[in-house]
Amino acid sequence: MSAPTRGRARRTLSAVVPPLVLVVVGLVVWQWAVTSTGVRPQVLPSPLRVVEQGWRNRELIWTHTVPTLQVTAIGFACSLALSWALAIAVDFSRWLRRALTPLLVASQTIPIIVIAPLLIIWFGFGLLPKVLVIALVTFFPIAIGLIEGFAATDRKATDLLRSMGASRWQRFRYVRLPGALPSFFTALRIGITYAVTGAVFAEYAGAKEGLGIFMSLQKNSFRTDLVLAAVVVTALLSIGLFGVTHLVERLVIPWHVKRRRG
Amino acid sequence: MGEVKLAVEDLHKSFRTDAGVLPVLDGVRFDVAPGEFVSVIGPSGCGKSTLFNAIAGLERPDSGRVVVDGRDSTGRSDPFAYMPQQDLLFPWRTVLDNTTLGLEVAGVPRRAARDRARALFGPFGLAGFESARPQELSGGMRQRAALLRTVVQDRAVLLLDEPFGALDSLTRTDMQEWLETVRTGFEWTVLMITHDIREAVLLSDRVLVLAPRPTRVHLDVVVDLPHPRGLGVITDPRFAQLEDVLLNALRGRRPEA
Ligand SMILES: Nc1ncnc2c1ncn2[C@@H]1O[C@H](COP(=O)(O)OP(=O)(O)OP(=O)(O)O)[C@@H](O)[C@H]1O
Numbered sequence: 001m002s003a004p005t006r007g008r009a010r011r012t013l014s015a016v017v018p019p020l021v022l023v024v025v026g027l028v029v030w031q032w033a034v035t036s037t038g039v040r041p042q043v044l045p046s047p048l049r050v051v052e053q054g055w056r057n058r059e060l061i062w063t064h065t066v067p068t069l070q071v072t073a074i075g076f077a078c079s080l081a082l083s084w085a086l087a088i089a090v091d092f093s094r095w096l097r098r099a100l101t102p103l104l105v106a107s108q109t110i111p112i113i114v115i116a117p118l119l120i121i122w123f124g125f126g127l128l129p130k131v132l133v134i135a136l137v138t139f140f141p142i143a144i145g146l147i148e149g150f151a152a153t154d155r156k157a158t159d160l161l162r163s164m165g166a167s168r169w170q171r172f173r174y175v176r177l178p179g180a181l182p183s184f185f186t187a188l189r190i191g192i193t194y195a196v197t198g199a200v201f202a203e204y205a206g207a208k209e210g211l212g213i214f215m216s217l218q219k220n221s222f223r224t225d226l227v228l229a230a231v232v233v234t235a236l237l238s239i240g241l242f243g244v245t246h247l248v249e250r251l252v253i254p255w256h257v258k259r260r261r262g
Numbered sequence: 263m264g265e266v267k268l269a270v271e272d273l274h275k276s277f278r279t280d281a282g283v284l285p286v287l288d289g290v291r292f293d294v295a296p297g298e299f300v301s302v303i304g305p306s307g308c309g310k311s312t313l314f315n316a317i318a319g320l321e322r323p324d325s326g327r328v329v330v331d332g333r334d335s336t337g338r339s340d341p342f343a344y345m346p347q348q349d350l351l352f353p354w355r356t357v358l359d360n361t362t363l364g365l366e367v368a369g370v371p372r373r374a375a376r377d378r379a380r381a382l383f384g385p386f387g388l389a390g391f392e393s394a395r396p397q398e399l400s401g402g403m404r405q406r407a408a409l410l411r412t413v414v415q416d417r418a419v420l421l422l423d424e425p426f427g428a429l430d431s432l433t434r435t436d437m438q439e440w441l442e443t444v445r446t447g448f449e450w451t452v453l454m455i456t457h458d459i460r461e462a463v464l465l466s467d468r469v470l471v472l473a474p475r476p477t478r479v480h481l482d483v484v485v486d487l488p489h490p491r492g493l494g495v496i497t498d499p500r501f502a503q504l505e506d507v508l509l510n511a512l513r514g515r516r517p518e519a
């Protein structure tokens with residue numbers, strides 16, 4: 001192994017080991033508490049039971065995982081398109097900035113818990129209400145990250161481009177856009193962690209399939225162990241997608257990743 | 263005087279601030295001949311950058327004109343290539359792509375732009391760093407890359423705002439020596455802001471001393487030392503004499519600290 005590879009391996013290790021230790025300690029305490037108090041599994045199953053039952057029902061869980069992933073992907077893609085469109089519009093028009101910023105903030109005061117069931121009443125059990133919920137909970141951090149990233153462009157850089165005769169569009173393309181990408185990826189990571197939870201939540205409010213409705217059904221039949229197994233799957237999905245954003249970031253803006261390390 | 267490349271005619275500029283109107287340029291006028299290297303020195307905050315912004319068409323003057331090659335160019339940026347105080351190399355572009363930015367903006371095809379910029383990498387001491395990232399360059403190299411990005415645009419007049427201001431004094435001396443040598447091979451018409459009197463005398467054909475704000479040209483000094491000047495010129499008695507004249511002109515109107 002070459003020196004830099006070894007360095008990276010050590011860095012990865014030091015990032016993974018501490019949280020892993022905490023998780024293991026937590027699980028051991030939990031297991032011990034359940035066995036020593038003899039609490040009923042309908043109330044609190046032991047972690048071993050969660051794993052065992054989860055594994056036994058893996059095919060069922062998997063058939064509910066796929067639709068959740070699909071909804072998450074579609075909803076998040078819509079959210080990305082929406083936030084890019086909004087952020088670019090706001091960057092090009094001062095009037096739109098003034099008009100839209102308060103509305104963006106106001107959109108975040110909508111209580112999702114109340115609105116999600118209404119969306120299902122209005123739009124049924126199909127894709128649309130879930131996509132809307134995901135978009136509603138994820139577009140805001142991304143749009144704000146982009147808008148602020150564009151606006152953080154150095155005035156001097158703008159002047160330099162103007163001295164070259166650059167149009168507003170060229171200034172956007174050559175400076176504002178690439179300069180905003182680091183801030184976009186930070187926002188993207190925040191958004192993606194909300195996306196899976198948003199999907200599960202929307203399904204919980206009403207759906208034909210998906211991890212959310214699975215949890216709801218299992219809860220109603222007191223299968224706490226299977227609810228928790230689905231929670232574990234949800235967490236793994238979120239962590240996986242979070243990791244994907246890091247990979248994409250490394251591909252799209254290697255210059256920034258390197259600089260941050262350097 | 264003979265031919266005039268750039269004529270700055272009676273520029274006035276004030277800024278409106280919360281505290282009222284701040285007059286900065288108060289009738290700045292001077293000419294620059296083709297191929298001439300003119301330095302602008304002046305007390306800190308007197309309006310040197312404002313003057314450059316007005317000339318480069320970044321900031322509209324309240325009155326006065328900027329004439330290039332006999333054409334009124336007030337408010338226009340196309341006759342000028344501007345090098346700001348910071349190097350402003352963009353980390354998402356390679357060094358080569360940073361240097362072609364002005365050409366790309368002007369619509370020069372990428373291939374042609376790269377060929378033009380690449381040809382200058384040798385004389386600018388950047389050969390082999392075409393595909394490096396700016397953050398891998400030393401301070402002096404970054405400054406040379408920024409200068410390359412400026413001159414490759416092939417504009418009528420170069421405007422350099424303290425090109426070496428951010429460098430340590432050793433690198434700075436190297437850069438001055440290098441610029442003095444490299445410029446003999448080109449026919450640049452240069453207007454350069456500097457804080458450094460020695461740098462002004464070493465590089466310039468003429469030095470303009472600006473008065474404190476609101477500023478105008480306080481003194482216009484011809485530097486009649488032969489080119490190319492090595493660092494040895496510093497020991498020339500006329501060099502010291504010119505430095506003295508400029509220092510006194512700078513101090514002359516400055517209140518005693
Ligand atoms: N856009 C602006 N609005 C208001 N005041 C300004 C603006 N730009 C410059 N000034 C003021 O004009 C004066 C001259 O500024 P300028 O940057 O031109 O000076 P300078 O000679 O380049 O200074 P330095 O030596 O620090 O580079 C300063 O007092 C500055 O605060």
Ligand SMILES: [Mg+2]
Binds near residue numbers: 310311312
């Ligand atoms: Mg300045």
